[in-house]
Amino acid sequence: MLAEFLQYLFTGITIGATYALIALGFTLIYNASHVINFAQGEFLMIGGMATVSLTAMGVPMILAVVLAVILAGILGIALQRFAIAPAKQADVVTLIIITIGASIFIRGIAQIVWGKEYHVMQNFSTDQPIEVFGAVLNSQSLWVLGIGAILVVGLVLFFTKTLIGKAILATSMNKEAARLVGIRTQMVLMLAFMVSALLGSVAGIVVAPITFTSYDIGIILGLKGFVAAAIGGLGSGVGAVVGGLSLGIVEAMAAGYISSDYKDAVAFSMILLVLFFMPRGLFGAKVVERV
Amino acid sequence: MLNTFMQSRLRGLIILALILVILPAFLGNPFHYELVTQMAIIAATVVGLNLLVGFAGQISLGHAGFFGLGAYFTGIATGTYGWSSVPALVVGAIAVGAIAWIVGRPILRLKGHYLSMATLAVGFIIAIILNNERALTGGPDGMPVPAFEVFGWQLSTFGSYSLFGMEIEGFQAWYIFASVVLLVAVWFALNLIESPIGRALRSVHGSEVAASVVGVNTAKYKSLVFVISAIYASLMGSLYAHFQGFITPAVASFEFSILFITMVVLGGMGSTFGVILGAVVLKLLPQVLADFQELEHVMFGLILMLTMIFMPKGLLPTLSAFVSKKMRKKAGGEA
Numbered sequence: 315m316l317a318e319f320l321q322y323l324f325t326g327i328t329i330g331a332t333y334a335l336i337a338l339g340f341t342l343i344y345n346a347s348h349v350i351n352f353a354q355g356e357f358l359m360i361g362g363m364a365t366v367s368l369t370a371m372g373v374p375m376i377l378a379v380v381l382a383v384i385l386a387g388i389l390g391i392a393l394q395r396f397a398i399a400p401a402k403q404a405d406v407v408t409l410i411i412i413t414i415g416a417s418i419f420i421r422g423i424a425q426i427v428w429g430k431e432y433h434v435m436q437n438f439s440t441d442q443p444i445e446v447f448g449a450v451l452n453s454q455s456l457w458v459l460g461i462g463a464i465l466v467v468g469l470v471l472f473f474t475k476t477l478i479g480k481a482i483l484a485t486s487m488n489k490e491a492a493r494l495v496g497i498r499t500q501m502v503l504m505l506a507f508m509v510s511a512l513l514g515s516v517a518g519i520v521v522a523p524i525t526f527t528s529y530d531i532g533i534i535l536g537l538k539g540f541v542a543a544a545i546g547g548l549g550s551g552v553g554a555v556v557g558g559l560s561l562g563i564v565e566a567m568a569a570g571y572i573s574s575d576y577k578d579a580v581a582f583s584m585i586l587l588v589l590f591f592m593p594r595g596l597f598g599a600k601v602v603e604r605v
Numbered sequence: 606m607l608n609t610f611m612q613s614r615l616r617g618l619i620i621l622a623l624i625l626v627i628l629p630a631f632l633g634n635p636f637h638y639e640l641v642t643q644m645a646i647i648a649a650t651v652v653g654l655n656l657l658v659g660f661a662g663q664i665s666l667g668h669a670g671f672f673g674l675g676a677y678f679t680g681i682a683t684g685t686y687g688w689s690s691v692p693a694l695v696v697g698a699i700a701v702g703a704i705a706w707i708v709g710r711p712i713l714r715l716k717g718h719y720l721s722m723a724t725l726a727v728g729f730i731i732a733i734i735l736n737n738e739r740a741l742t743g744g745p746d747g748m749p750v751p752a753f754e755v756f757g758w759q760l761s762t763f764g765s766y767s768l769f770g771m772e773i774e775g776f777q778a779w780y781i782f783a784s785v786v787l788l789v790a791v792w793f794a795l796n797l798i799e800s801p802i803g804r805a806l807r808s809v810h811g812s813e814v815a816a817s818v819v820g821v822n823t824a825k826y827k828s829l830v831f832v833i834s835a836i837y838a839s840l841m842g843s844l845y846a847h848f849q850g851f852i853t854p855a856v857a858s859f860e861f862s863i864l865f866i867t868m869v870v871l872g873g874m875g876s877t878f879g880v881i882l883g884a885v886v887l888k889l890l891p892q893v894l895a896d897f898q899e900l901e902h903v904m905f906g907l908i909l910m911l912t913m914i915f916m917p918k919g920l921l922p923t924l925s926a927f928v929s930k931k932m933r934k935k936a937g938g939e940a
Contacts, residue, residue: 350721397910404917407664411870412913414863419906426899537725537859544722579733582726586708589723593715 317448322570323563324446328455328524330562331462335517336539337546337554338469339510345486345549346506349409353393353417354514355536356424360386361515362527363424366433375438383515389420390511394504417532424529435522454523461520465513466555472509473551482506534578541581545588547595556596617878618791625784629777638776639762640888645783646845648884649790651868652877653837656794658866659875660803661827662810663713664721667728668865671701671835673857674731675842677742680750680852685741690754694843698836705835706828713827720831728862735854747853750846753782762848779848786844787881790837794877797833806830871912873919882921 336354343351364382369375397412404412437454444451473479484492485502493499518527518535525531542561546553561581569577588595625645632638654668678697682688704727712723735742742748752761760782764775773781797803808816809823817823846852855861864887872883890908894901916923 397914401914401917404913405874407658407874408870408913408917410664411867412910414867415906415909415913417906418902419910422900422902422904422906425902533859537729540722541726575737576733579730582729582733585722585726586730589715589719590711593712593719 318570320447320449322566324449324451324455325570326563326566327559328452328458328562329521329566330542330559331458332517332521332535332558333538333542333561334555334558335462335465335513336535337543337558338466338551339513339517340540340543341546341549341551341554342482342506342510342513344543346482346503347398347409348406349398349413350540350548351393351507351510352410352413352536352540353420354510354539355532355534356417356420357386357390357511357514357532358518358521358535359424359527359529359532360389360420361518362435362522362531363428363433363529364515365519365522366435366527367428369436375436379519382519383512386511386515386518387508390507390509391504393511394507398507399500399503417536421529421532428529430529432526432528434526435519437523438520452524454520458520458524461516465516469509469513469551478505482509538581541585544585545595547597550595550597553595553597618788618795621791621878621881622788625788629780632780635762635774635776638780640892642776642780642783642848643845644885644888645780645787646841646848647865647868647888648881649787650838650841651865651872651880651884652787652790652794653834653841654865655834655869655874655877655880656797656806656830656837657834658869659880660798660806660810661830662813663827663831664866665724665831665834665862666721666859666866667724667726667731667862668834668838669857669859669861670724670728670731671705671838672842672845672861672865673735673852673854674701674704675839676750676846676852676856677735677748677842678839679843679846680748681741683751683754683847684749689756690843690847694840697843698839701839702832702836705832709828709831710824713831714824725859725862728857728859732854732857732859735857742854745854747851749851750849752850753844753847760847762850783844783848786841790841791877791881798877802826802829867909871909871919873922876919876921879919879921883919886920 336358339354339357340351343349343354361382364385365375365378368378368381373381393413393416397416398409401409401412437452438457440453442453444453444456471479473483481492481497482502482505484495484497485499485506489499492502518531525535538561539558542558543554544557545561546555546557561584564584565577565580568580628641629638632641650668650672654665657663657665675694675697678700679690679693682693682697683690708723708727709720712719736745738744752759752764754760760775760778762775762779764778766773766775766778768778768781798807805816805821805826808819808821809826813823842856845856868883868887869880870883871887872881873879890905891901894904897904912920918926
């Protein structure tokens with residue numbers, strides 16, 4: 315009984331931590347530009363796939379990870395610079411469609427470069443699982459949680475202690491005012507996309523040994539991250555983390571106790587419940603608009 | 606006189622009808638007819654979706670869910686339970702409309718793009734149910750659907766019919782049927798836009814706050830148009846199921862929802878004829894790109910991005926602005 319419950323809980327927290335990182339990526343870009351970036355999942359895919367193929371070429375793991383993260387960062391900057399920035403007068407809807415186009419484009423290239431097969435990534439450390447009260451904990455889960463926690467703390471410090479972080483916050487609060495006090499908002503937007511891509515790619519790399527990776531893994535992971543962000547209240551950092559973890563746990567419990575066929579339906583039912591009963595999400599700010 | 610005709614509200618509808626009449630001269634084989642018939646059905650769906658996107662300013666990321674629900678309702682009711690086509694189509698549309706109302710009513714009270722999240726979720730849930738309820742839907746393998754039938758008279762792509770003394774094949778009959786459906790769909794949409802409901806909606810799109818200040822019940826109108834657009838999707842899904850004769854859960858997939866919304870944005874949000882062009886272009890694109898199989902996705906993504914970056918208003922509005930600018934220049938030069 316307890317073992318079973320713990321097993322589902324471990325699975326849930328692990329995948330939930332990944333969702334939280336994706337949701338943070340959505341939140342960052344949403345706050346900076348009000349764009350829902352449907353290419354967010356592709357950053358995960360690039361992170362995982364690039365690491366796998368670089369290690370296969372004989373590059374040491376740590377270097378492969380660093381290179382993959384840098385590649386994703388460049389992609390994030392390119393996405394903002396070449397796809398979002400040129401369409402500055404466009405509707406938010408148009409911008410969202412641009413990110414959808416970008417995700418199809420990136421996926422298409424990944425399919426040409428890496429093929430359609432699933433790729434396996436080695437665990438970072440031992441393959442030996444850890445036993446806790448009868449439940450089995452994959453050592454990789456600890457990596458996911460540890461790195462996830464480090465990233466969240468890092469982000470908090472970045473936004474509260476550094477000038478660049480504060481500039482991003484200022485831009486997200488009021489773009490015009492930020493520009494007036496001398497913040498280069500275009501630069502800030504580019505940074506937001508880059509940081510978001512870095513987060514996504516790291517999430518994609520740490521979770522790859524558990525879920526495997528393939529060119530199309532970004533679609534569903536990206537959507538789950540979006541759901542997590544919406545549950546937490548789109549735009550809230552705390553909400554993204556809480557939303558991600560709770561989505562992961564509820565999903566794992568539902569898959570274990572109810573039906574794994576309907577595992578994915580759980581995420582989407584949760585979003586409906588939240589919208590019906592807590593429309594701003596768990597932590598969404600109350601929006602007061604001046605007319 | 607020609608001028609007043611060109612200015613009239615029916616101008617576009619008449620041009621569309623002319624195109625649909627002339628088109629068969631360019632269609633060589635049954636495959637062409639099949640493609641164009643699919644285009645007409647999908648274009649009619651998108652005309653409905655455009656009412657929501659273009660006039661209520663809301664996005665639906667789950668319209669394929671409604672389309673798929675209509676298709677499967679028809680498939681199950683006519684195939685498994687032996688209903689006649691029209692009752693199946695109507696009951697399916699009412700059910701889908703009710704779902705849209707239940708989902709839309711609470712969410713459309715909120716400001717912002719919450720409807721896009723809700724519709725995304727609803728679309729996924731519908732697709733998951735269609736995939737998993739194998740006993741009812743045949744699961745991922747899909748299910749066959751009988752031919753369209755009214756009072757014992759069948760419209761099948763394999764039949765042959767006589768129309769005004771002319772012998773025509775089943776696929777040609779379907780083309781005519783789908784063309785009429787598209788024209789009716791457009792006519793209804795144009796009338797809705799010019800009705801008090803349409804005017805209320807445009808005021809909502811312009812400034813929701815101003816609209817509610819002058820007494821427009823914005824939530825009510827937005828829910829109403831969401832329900833109408835869902836019913837459009839359900840009806841067209843039903844017809845699509847009859848036409849194809851076989852359906853799989855792909856008709857309700859997220860990819861298909863994205864395709865619908867892309868047709869609207871690419872063709873031109875708010876332009877009824879623009880979105881038809883969007884449907885035609887995006888339905889033709891895979892045919893054109895079939896030679897570059899490897900590159901199909903890359904090209905599709907690229908075209909999507911480039912059009913949105915350089916023609917954010919959409920194809921038809923951009924083109925017509927370009928043409929009228931040229932014409933004005935020419936007129937100015939002569940004077």
